[in-house]
Amino acid sequence: MSTQTSGLAIETAGLVKTFGETRAVDGVDLAVPTGTVYGVLGPNGAGKTTTVKMLATLLRPDGGEAHVFGHDIVREADEVRGRVSLTGQYASVDEDLTGAENLVLLARLLGHRKPAARTRAAQLLEAFGLTEAAGKQVKHYSGGMRRRIDIAASILNTPDLLFLDEPTTGLDPRSRNQVWDIVRAVVAQGTTVLLTTQYLDEADQLASRIAVIDRGKVIAEGTKGELKASVGAGSVHLRLRDPEQRPIAADLLRRALDAQVQTDPDPVALTARLAAAASHDTAAEHAARALNELARAGITVDNFSLGQPSLDEVFLALTGHDTQQPRPGRDDSHDPKDEVAA
Numbered sequence: 144m145s146t147q148t149s150g151l152a153i154e155t156a157g158l159v160k161t162f163g164e165t166r167a168v169d170g171v172d173l174a175v176p177t178g179t180v181y182g183v184l185g186p187n188g189a190g191k192t193t194t195v196k197m198l199a200t201l202l203r204p205d206g207g208e209a210h211v212f213g214h215d216i217v218r219e220a221d222e223v224r225g226r227v228s229l230t231g232q233y234a235s236v237d238e239d240l241t242g243a244e245n246l247v248l249l250a251r252l253l254g255h256r257k258p259a260a261r262t263r264a265a266q267l268l269e270a271f272g273l274t275e276a277a278g279k280q281v282k283h284y285s286g287g288m289r290r291r292i293d294i295a296a297s298i299l300n301t302p303d304l305l306f307l308d309e310p311t312t313g314l315d316p317r318s319r320n321q322v323w324d325i326v327r328a329v330v331a332q333g334t335t336v337l338l339t340t341q342y343l344d345e346a347d348q349l350a351s352r353i354a355v356i357d358r359g360k361v362i363a364e365g366t367k368g369e370l371k372a373s374v375g376a377g378s379v380h381l382r383l384r385d386p387e388q389r390p391i392a393a394d395l396l397r398r399a400l401d402a403q404v405q406t407d408p409d410p411v412a413l414t415a416r417l418a419a420a421a422s423h424d425t426a427a428e429h430a431a432r433a434l435n436e437l438a439r440a441g442i443t444v445d446n447f448s449l450g451q452p453s454l455d456e457v458f459l460a461l462t463g464h465d466t467q468q469p470r471p472g473r474d475d476s477h478d479p480k481d482e483v484a485a
């Protein structure tokens with residue numbers, strides 16, 4: 144870490160990559176502290192993979208600059224390559240080989256002698272819950288096993304910086320949790336992780352700081368708390384004893400909290416979204432007053448919680464569209480002036 148003076152694993156300024164008319168990455172500034180998980184959150188086509196590929200020296204930027212541990216990604220690409228590892232969006236292991244064969248082969252390519260390569264492969268297979276599947280060809284692995292072997296392959300040598308490009312896309316909840324545990328374990332070993340994701344809860348679970356990107360631009364950046372706080376004061380979740388009282392309760396909450404009230408599919412549940420301007424203190428005070436009024440009206444509340452806004456709500460508020468919607472106007476007629484300001 145000799146050249147690292149700023150405490151930053153990644154620092155970019157005005158990074159740009161264009162493909163023909165498409166500005167895939169359009170002036171991205173990032174500052175990623177070492178030793179943390181940094182989340183880059185954005186919908187399909189936002190520019191996540193293009194950003195990661197530039198930082199991993201696989202693509203040359205068309206503008207701006209970036210440093211990884213103080214090394215310029217263009218002029219000092221070899222130094223950067225020595226410090227980073229990439230788990231791409233699509234698995235890169237050899238499907239015809241077994242899990243164990245893949246890891247041993249890659250470890251040999253990294254310069255480990257055969258016994259050391261076997262030991263390291265066995266350690267990782269064990270750590271990733273793949274010991275039983277070690278002798279199976281990777282083409283017979285489930286999606287979750289594929290992602291795990293892919294991440295294992297990228298940390299055969301512990302990298303200082305690991306890029307994980309959508310590591311859990313398409314995985315079932317159990318496999319996602321396993322990958323999350325792996326990410327936490329990798330960071331606990333001192334590796335910095337840049338994680339791209341389309342899943343707001345994933346960024347919420349893993350990342351210390353998050354950059355939200357949309358159409359090649361960072362539209363918001365901060366800690367989870369900062370991002371959420373910039374959008375609204377939070378939500379009040381209620382469960383009532385009696386479903387018949389829900390319409391009265393919704394009405395009371397609407398007036399007492401000056402909030403939007405949603406009724407959940409669960410017939411006793413209600414969610415009230417508090418206005419963006421309210422500080423957290425006032426949110427708590429409002430919630431207490433609302434509870435009081437419900438009690439006075441003879442409405443029994445079985446369960447109550449006051450939570451911060453979800454990252455889904457953050458994204459919607461920042462971009463005007465939700466994360467599952469394809470980017471509108473993503474073609475040659477796209478006018479940058481249409482971009483939603485943060």
Ligand SMILES: Nc1ncnc2c1ncn2[C@@H]1O[C@H](COP(=O)(O)OP(=O)(O)OP(=O)(O)O)[C@@H](O)[C@H]1O
Nearest residue numbers: 162165167185186187188189190191192193194341
């Ligand atoms: N090699 C390429 N040639 C032309 N256009 C490209 C190329 N790679 C990416 N693009 C375009 O650049 C934009 C950003 O793509 P990118 O793959 O970085 O998005 P992403 O955020 O990784 O999306 P996803 O979540 O779907 O993986 C998209 O409009 C995409 O079509």
Ligand SMILES: [Mg+2]
Nearest residue numbers: 191192193232
């Ligand atoms: Mg991608």
